[in-house]
Amino acid sequence: MNVIVYLIPVAFGLGALGLGAFLWSVNSDQYDDLDGAAHRILDQTDKPL
């Protein structure tokens, strides 16, 4: 059972990673224009990588 000493922090860390990603997406205005984002992905003017 000692394995939970590692597993719980790992689970917690993964969750925190997700939360961090969510907070970043909210704070960088990524939910402001959901319609535009749906169309932008089809815009072919971007140069190839």
Next chain:
Amino acid sequence: MSDLFLTSDPGCPSGLAPPETSLASDFSAFVRQKDGLNTITLSVRGTKCGGCLSKIERTLKALNGVQSARMNLSNGKLSITWVSPSDANQIAESVRALGYGVSAFSEDKTAQSVKSEERGLLISMGVAAFALANIMLLSVSVWGGHGEMGEDTRQALHAISGLIAFPVLGFSGRHFFKSAFTALRHGHANMDVPISLALVLAFGVSIWETATGGAHAYFDASVMLLFFLLIGRFLDARLRRQAHAAAHDLAALQNRSVQRQRSGGLIEAVRADAIAQGDIILLAAGERAVVDLKITDGVSGIDESLVTGESLPRIIGRGETLYAGSLNLDHPLQGQALGSTSDSLLSEIGAMLEAGEQKKARYRQIADKAVALYVPFVHATAALAFLAWLSLGASIHQAVLVAVSTLIITCPCALALAAPVAQVVAAGQLFRHGIYLRSGDALERLAEVDHLVLDKTGTLTLGTPALISEHGDELYLAAQLARASRHPLSRALVLAAGPGPLAERTTEHAGLGLEGYIDGKWFRLGAADWVGAPESEAIGGPSLWFAGEGTPPTHFRFEDQLHADAVQSLEALKQLGLDIEILSGDRRDAVAQVARRLSIQDWRATVTPNGKAARLEALQKAGKHVLMVGDGLNDAGALALAHASLAPGGAMDISQSASDAVYAGGLSSIRTVLSVSKRTKSLMLQNFGLAAAYNCIAVPIAVTGHVTPLIAAIAMSASSLIVTLNALRLNRRGSE
């Protein structure tokens, strides 16, 4: 009197629709400057797809000096950053040249605060979801390991849960604690009081249980509660933000710059909100006044239909007051801004608006009534359970646990979701019909309406007259003169005649009419005595006379046009059993004619803004629930006082902000609003019924001491889910 030659008018080439927006809009007044960079936000209309998006962005980026252009397709905002040599008007013009409507957009403070509130709630929700997932991970192990898990392990898992829950409760729970604290300080209870109490008690008892090695900790329940409650709060905030943005957008269509004369005689373009009392303002022909003005120079015809409801122009001259919202028709005017002095119409209406706001604040929503019943009931039950267990010989520890679990499981989760979810679904449905709800609770008031009061000009009628008499060649001759004028009757004449040439040497004389030469012959168009026609038979409705060398006087008769769907919509509303009346500031004969065409018996004409408000008060005193529909400044007071109110999209922004919803479609929207609000109200009542039924089952389980954290978690999420699913039924029935 100055003559104005309008031959250089930049109007529509066909002469059918002289552009109003391009005349007085100087976009440079809306530019924000920072570190040598210019930024402007434009409201773009008519963007529908990704093609529009890339077309606009690419065109703008190709302009000299433009550094970034980003179009938001969801709300139609286009923000551009550039350095000189490009200027704001050039940028706006290039968007317009692409075939889109452009107006300057300035974000108001309310929008920003609502937006940051919504964002705060979203972040709180995300944090609560994170905590809930982690605590559930631990809780499920505790529940699953029941009987096998060692006491130390269980205590450790509880302690970790508590460590996660504590900061989250403080962070995400602050929305409820703050609101509950404010309510308590003012000596009354709102729904946040029992919520906060349940959150704090659940957390407190769980800490105690953890510390003393007890079997049950409610950290999961308290965070789950928080998460569900935040969903309701977030939906509510988003609804309010969207409604506000939609209404603000409609008002932004009228965003214009104003020409202000500086002390040196220099004329600059400034934003309307930058005008101070005493500023000298120039009002060009075709421009709408944004502040009250005392005219210092010039004589011109003005269209006051948005201010007083009067559908025909009035002549205004030096020393007279021009109210904000009036349209200057033919000659340039100069005036001094009056600000909000006590004799202005705006301040009078402002007082009425305030009275209306207070009245609406006193309206008790269904949710408020539910809380008033719920709070004493639940708290009394918990207290009785505590005493009963104590008197039956239980320990204080056991009795407290039962009481707290009662409070947790009856926490108004479903109750807090019941109203917002139904309102959000209804608002979404109205949104698709072009109706923008300003607040969710307006639906409840709209559902109670039994009496309909309609304004005439701009609401029932288009506010623009149409030619009704039949004519031959005179019409085409008269139209050659009329093309030089912005007078509503001239425009109606041009519209009837279609495209054609302009007469030579046309001059317009305020209050009289036009004169000019066609093929070398002299003609006049205007009032009867100006033309030299006999002041004759009193035929109702506005009219124009046309005469000239070798042409006897011709009489053109006009009629205020009804909205295309007016007759049909009014018929449908009558079938709903509503009492309908017209309350207008316009002349008697104009109102009587409209009432006759719509077969409405009950009408009142030449009513002042105060008169409208008084009529509304009288109706409310008689126990009527009045729905007021109006667009003018003169309706604003009545809109605010009415039980519920609607404003068309073209209304003055003061009227829009005084009303509960703004509609962009025709009059059929009134019926849509009423039927959706009725369905929403019944759904909300159903939801409260479901929440009550849930409590009927939950309370006995709790007071008999059978609640475990597992049962609490299942019961709470089930009740929230049922209420949400029930509200979503509104969508399904609406689409049928």
